[in-house]
Amino acid sequence: MSKTNPAFMSGVPELLVLRLLTRDEMYGYELVKAIRNTTLESITLAEGVVYPVLHNLEAKGMLRSREVEANGRSRVYYKTTAKGKRRLKELLKEWDRVSGGINAALGDTYA
Amino acid sequence: MSKTNPAFMSGVPELLVLRLLTRDEMYGYELVKAIRNTTLESITLAEGVVYPVLHNLEAKGMLRSREVEANGRSRVYYKTTAKGKRRLKELLKEWDRVSGGINAALGDTYA
């Protein structure tokens, strides 16, 4: 119902950003589209969500950035650091635990 | 990291409560244990989480309650209403969409 606190989205931006930036170095605008693509259009994170996450993760040492000039525009490329990869591993474990638990509860028709 | 807003938990209390109370009528204390059990100990929601959700959902007409005396203690049994079932259906759809999207993004190793 609410737009600001949608169901099942907590932790998702952080997870997806870390995951995709572990695979490839990308800049924010590119990342926004990559999220839409890799989630098969199921999840769209607007720029207003992605950029703050990028800044926050970089501040925490999870991401490293470098500026690159392209077409007269400047792009900021990000990549996951070793620390970020550890955090990703942690989040993946959490995701398995929570989604596993939910699916178990949804699955058993008998109590 | 954070204790108050842990990853992947948004919407989960509401989903599990509606799901379990659609299956069986239950009282709060019982529900807390049922959540732990049906999620295979993967998810534990404390009473401080469950009771407010029950009150909130009842206020919204998603649950109906009745008080029952048992062993000198009073129990408040809850059950999902028709409106609650519609909300549950909605949440299940959301869960499929979001978890499907995440798993797709995690799954493909190549972009």
Add this chain to the structure above:
DNA sequence: TATATTACCTCGTAGTTATAGGTATAGGCT
């Protein structure tokens, strides 16, 4: 000339989960 796309960004809000606390009865153990 106007619009769409690329590319970056910030601010404010909303809403909900979690923790920590609180009350009270019943039953078991020493």
Add this chain to the structure above:
DNA sequence: AGCCTATACCTATAACTACGAGGTAATATA
């Protein structure tokens, strides 16, 4: 009697964070 555990209900506060709306500026397209 005294203590602890389990049962059973409850509230208030804080912290977090995803979202929407907005803003800048360059390039490409119509």
